[in-house]
Amino acid sequence: MKKVSIFLVIVLLVISHVACQGNKDTTAKNDTASSQGTIPANTPLKNDSNILIAYFTWADNTIVANPSSVDVDAATSASVLAPGDTARIAHWIKETVGGDLFSIKVTDPYSSDYNKCLDRAAEEKAKNTRPELSGSVKNIDAYDVLFLGYPNWWYSAPMALFSFLEQHDLSGKTVILFCTHGTGGLARSVRDISAAIPNSTIIENVFDVFRDDVASAQPNVKKWLTNLGY
Template identity: 45%
Template sequence: MSLKKIFLILILLLLCFFLMGQDVQNKKSTNILVAYFSWGNNVARISEKVDTITQASAIAPGHTGKVAQYIAEFTRGDIFEIVVEPKYSSNYSECLDQAAEQLRRKERPVLVKKVANIDRYDIIFLGFPNWWHTIPMAIHSFVEEHDLSGKTIVPFVTHGRGGLERTIRDLKAILSEDCRILEPLSTYERNVDRAKDDVERWLRELNFQR
């Protein structure tokens, strides 16, 4: 066999290994979904009466959205905003009143869009605020409208002084029994802007790597 043919074979083998490596890399970066529900992405309109400094979570992406961005940046996962109808008031007290009424009626807000090809994702980070000691009804809508059976679910919650409260217990109750649920992340709303290091530490503890 001539040196020219040997050289050509080596080039082809190297190209094959490179393409295989790219395929593995693509799978690593696309089997993770970071889905989140945030008040900031579900506000009808910002009222002039709203103080955008003290009520920053009413501005997209909101507290939960910021944590979602930290996670997506570290894991290279795809990000998905859970957007529903009807929208919520930009006044937090009125928003909580709406949320309380939805909870009382067990009302499912309508998803504006669904995740395309949910089957491609093995791991789903699912984020939301703690509303009335539990998960927002929008999370019920998301779980019921997507087949999450057999997937790894990684919850992350933003909250005031109440912490996680019943959020994780109530989330587990609506997920399929064959879902694997990892240790949740709990982030106090006032710490969100400086929580990136805490988020990355949590991800490393769960064996996620950059």
């Protein structure tokens, strides 16, 4: 009887250990899948494609009268200084895949004060405004692939990004998104961008990074690009 009891205890311990290991592996795989997404089989990427990296960043769309007064350790303030969070990601993409950079800029700069900038962004979103841009891509037809970057503003992309999308015909192009954000994540940005360019192919593998992690995100950017086939 004693031997049977000991045998049962050993069996229970083994089962418990296997169950814990199984849960650990499943969690890791789910985390990876949710952050990397999938690439549709019918949209292979080519290293020899003509690539444009267009992005909107707050730092390129404001005027900071006294840069030395900005608290670079404050997450809500540091991104106002050049190069800006989204621009950092854009430049790392260029280092890996090549292509041309294009900064999306408005003619009427946003306030360098975080709260005032947020207030204007909220008003533009509520009114579905299309801010006027200071420039455009003259040879958009020359590009096959567009990397499109933006920060999460009010659970979507900045309205200036939609100005860019409406001013350029992206029909037939492959669009790859990258986003910087606070606690809101991607929110509705992918859905809204997809609706704005229905004739483009948007890759499901979207890169997003929390604003506090941007400075150390270069290895993750390279890993993401490798997963895309670059």
